[in-house]
Amino acid sequence: MALIECSACKKRISSLAKSCQFCGVSQGEESEGTQKIRQINRASQLQTHSFIALTLFIAGVMIWFWGGEAAEGxxxxxxxxxxxxxxxxxxxxxxxxxxxRRGKV
Structure with missing residues (x-):
């Protein structure tokens, strides 16, 4: 018996298990639910990346205009x-x- 990664939720499960105990997907099957879970996880990850980039942008503006005048040096x-x-x-x-969202990634 070895631990393998579930194709849907990426959690570690037994290689002898017929289905994942966390998400319920049968091993070896790629269902519509699995694809939906993967798309939701990807959307969450992209929202986090968007937040980090926006924070970096705002930090750049604040650094540039800190003190009320344009930056130098x-x-x-x-x-x-x-x-x-x-x-x-x-x-x-x-x-x-x-x-x-369009399903092209």
């Missing part, structure tokens, strides 16, 4: 990098969320 580069990476990351993540 090191603060300019750090704020600009956070701003750009956060903005681009947010846009890419939003596109991935749309594609996930």
């Amino acid at each position: 090191t603060r300019l580069y750090i704020g600009g990098a956070c701003f750009v990476f956060g903005f681009i990351g947010y846009l890419i993540t939003r596109i991935r969320i749309i594609l996930n």
Whole structure:
């Protein structure tokens, strides 16, 4: 007997089990429920990525304009990098969320 990973919920179960004790999916079968669980998990993960990118974007704006004036020197580069990476990351993540909802990812 060995522990294997459930194809639906990714939890460890016995290799002798006929179905997963956590999600109830039979081993070796890829059902519609399994696909739905996978899509929900992916959507949750993408929402987390979106939140992190948006936080990075806001941090970049705050660093840039901290103290009421435009940044200079090191603060300019750090704020600009956070701003750009956060903005681009947010846009890419939003596109991935749309594609996930359409079922293309």
